[in-house]
Amino acid sequence: MTLSDIEEVVLLDADGRAIGRAPKSSVHGADTARHLAFSCHVFNERDELLVTRRALSKQTWPGVWTNSFCGHPAPAETLTHAIRRRGEFELGLSLEGIEPVLPFFHYRATDASGLVENELCPVYTAYATSELEPHPGEVMDFAWVAPHRLASAIEHAPWAFSPWFVLQAQLLPFLGGSLDRREAIAS
Secondary structure: OOOOHHHHHEEOOOOOOOEEEEEHHHHOOOOOOOOOOOEEEEEOOOOEEEEEEEOOOOOOOOOEEEEEEEOOOOOOOOOOHHHHHHHHHHHHHOOEEEEEEEEEOEEEEEOOOOOOOEEEOOOEEEEEOOOOOOOOOOOEEEEOHHHHHHHHHHHHOOHHHHHHHHHHHHOOOHHOOOHHHHHHHHO
């Protein structure tokens, strides 16, 4: 039995209301139910943004670059607690200043193997207050990057990044995006 067999996610209806729960291992497939997740963008004291490359063992989008980390809150767990928990687990990081920046972000994407992500995925920023110690089963590489350089990389090579990260960058001002694009991207 793996951790994802034990972990549960919150299932959602089309309006984002909780309608149940399911094992994390059962919700990522060809017909993925909509569920609650989160994304976090972590900055350091030099205002550089942490990007990570997903481990090759990840079920969806293995080996691609993405935002600092993502995860799923457990049923009855607050998003802030889930962010702290996953930041510690995936990156060995202590985080401060956790703030929502795209509280209603959602997306649906299919990877090359046919696995689907279908998530209401509020987006947060946070600041690292400890040294990075990535978990090798989650992260195979990482970099601290000036946001404007990262925005340029996403614009010129979107295929190298996770689809949710590319969509978030189109909305996040610190990555050159505009919140005015919310309706166009959400459709």
